Amino acid sequence: MTKRRSRTNPQLAEDNEWLRRLDRISLAVDAWRKRAENPTSPEHGSSLAADSMEGLSVENPIWYSMCISSEHLDFAIDAMRATSTMYPTAYMTVARTAFVAAVNAVWMLAPSARQERRERALKLRADDLRVQVTSFRDMKIPDGKPQEARADLLDQLRERQASLQSVAKSLSMTEDVTKIRFNQTKAIDWVAEHMHGVDDDLLIGATQSVWRSGSAAAHAQYHFGIMRVDRNETVRDAGGGSVVRLRGDLDSDVGPALAAAAMTLSEAFRLYDLRRVSHDRA
Numbered sequence: 001m002t003k004r005r006s007r008t009n010p011q012l013a014e015d016n017e018w019l020r021r022l023d024r025i026s027l028a029v030d031a032w033r034k035r036a037e038n039p040t041s042p043e044h045g046s047s048l049a050a051d052s053m054e055g056l057s058v059e060n061p062i063w064y065s066m067c068i069s070s071e072h073l074d075f076a077i078d079a080m081r082a083t084s085t086m087y088p089t090a091y092m093t094v095a096r097t098a099f100v101a102a103v104n105a106v107w108m109l110a111p112s113a114r115q116e117r118r119e120r121a122l123k124l125r126a127d128d129l130r131v132q133v134t135s136f137r138d139m140k141i142p143d144g145k146p147q148e149a150r151a152d153l154l155d156q157l158r159e160r161q162a163s164l165q166s167v168a169k170s171l172s173m174t175e176d177v178t179k180i181r182f183n184q185t186k187a188i189d190w191v192a193e194h195m196h197g198v199d200d201d202l203l204i205g206a207t208q209s210v211w212r213s214g215s216a217a218a219h220a221q222y223h224f225g226i227m228r229v230d231r232n233e234t235v236r237d238a239g240g241g242s243v244v245r246l247r248g249d250l251d252s253d254v255g256p257a258l259a260a261a262a263m264t265l266s267e268a269f270r271l272y273d274l275r276r277v278s279h280d281r282a
Contacts, residue, residue, distance in 0.1 A: 045278035072098035095257035096214025102264035127182035
């Protein structure tokens with residue numbers, strides 16, 4: 001279903017450059033949303049079509065990550081316009097998901113060698129299966145619910161792990177797929193270097209900061225608020241104590257976080273379009 005969206009800027013604060021930037025980002029997000037609603041499969045003979053193999057889809061997790069990223073960007077901009085409110089932490093949690101999903105898509109798409117693209121897709125799939133196994137294995141089952149249901153589900157997941165192990169072997173990978181752990185921090189660092197073409201500690205640190213700030217907000221970590229006390233209003237309560245009224249910061253937090261996600265997703269779509277078409281023309 002196509003959504004109608006007002007093009008009027010929200011009155012979140014005084015008009016500033018970040019509101020204009022978000023308008024430009026919104027145009028790109030609209031285009032990405034329309035593509036998500038009308039997906040096009042990779043062309044026969046394209047690099048992306050050839051990347052997938054029996055037991056391992058490379059294109060599916062990439063496209064899924066791109067859709068998740070665009071969905072969260074779309075939601076954040078819609079929410080700001082609909083509510084005219086800068087929530088203290090909520091936008092940062094949404095921006096974090098948009099950013100991480102875009103990073104993972106680029107991380108899988110960017111390597112020039114098919115072997116590496118396949119290995120990266122396999123590692124993400126292995127990590128996903130490992131997390132599922134751990135979650136269901138440790139989940140408490142309410143009284144009256146059959147243990148067999150959990151056992152059957154775990155058997156299915158372990159069968160998928162065994163199948164993925166066979167794929168890993170065909171790719172000459174020696175890792176035990178049940179123990180593979182995806183390192184999100186390293187993926188973010190790699191994508192930052194890929195996108196900006198330099199191994200710059202300051203740039204990579206800034207990129208990590210976007211992710212870690214979003215993570216702190218998403219996990220309700222106290223230091224997220226403490227580090228922003230000096231930007232917010234302190235008021236006295238009836239008992240003589242003081243309370244800080246936190247507000248969202250478009251200039252320092254939300255704007256840069258959404259921009260980082262949008263820039264990364266733009267690179268994902270660029271790479272996806274490069275790899276989804278066949279470049280062999282008769």
